[in-house]
Amino acid sequence: MTDSRLIPWRRIAYWKCLACGECCRYFEVPLRTGEYARITRTYGLDTVRLGVGRAYLQKTFNGRCIFQRYIHGRWLCSLGDDKPLACKIWPFAALKDPRHGRDREALYEYYGDRYYVYVHPYCRGLIYGEPTSHIMERVIPEVLELTARPAAKQRYTTADLAEEISGITPDLRSTSPMRLRMRVRGGGGLR
Numbered sequence: 001m002t003d004s005r006l007i008p009w010r011r012i013a014y015w016k017c018l019a020c021g022e023c024c025r026y027f028e029v030p031l032r033t034g035e036y037a038r039i040t041r042t043y044g045l046d047t048v049r050l051g052v053g054r055a056y057l058q059k060t061f062n063g064r065c066i067f068q069r070y071i072h073g074r075w076l077c078s079l080g081d082d083k084p085l086a087c088k089i090w091p092f093a094a095l096k097d098p099r100h101g102r103d104r105e106a107l108y109e110y111y112g113d114r115y116y117v118y119v120h121p122y123c124r125g126l127i128y129g130e131p132t133s134h135i136m137e138r139v140i141p142e143v144l145e146l147t148a149r150p151a152a153k154q155r156y157t158t159a160d161l162a163e164e165i166s167g168i169t170p171d172l173r174s175t176s177p178m179r180l181r182m183r184v185r186g187g188g189g190l191r
Helices: 022-026 033-043 085-089 133-148 161-167 178-188
Strands: 014-016 048-051 055-057 068-072 074-075 094-096 109-111 113-119 126-128
Touching: 014 133, 033 048, 085 094, 085 133, 094 133, 109 133, 113 133
Parallel strands: none
Antiparallel strands: 014 126, 048 055, 068 074, 094 113, 109 113
């Protein structure tokens, strides 16, 4: 989920996931090796798609990630803590090198390490302007912590949206992998 149009984090005043589901519809979700193993073991091989040298989460007939659920007018991820890192840190990208330019605006020092943090402008939850303490002291540090330790718990990124919105946490673990595969093949989506 990277793009040459990424912008430095210092241009963002505030961000919060709106659970619009557009990122999971229009972008491919790349999987790291451990994520691929965990997701296929838990949900079955048909929940991923293999590309050239890379694995991605599978999409339904309408282009949505198969793990999206429509609940109370919002698109929520049913993977919970099993979400791939790309999903956990969306719309942010934390890099060790300033690959997208504007080095000073992207620089964020975290426990003595230098990171270059960029944001994908496609996200509708962004508010542009002078960074607030929410971005500087909560969101960016959590993105960096997740980047370093993907199993770390989320609090300020997309972690608790299901509970916040509806008071419940959707979970497909109760759905057998066979039933999940039938839904994907049948084009029924996971609504």
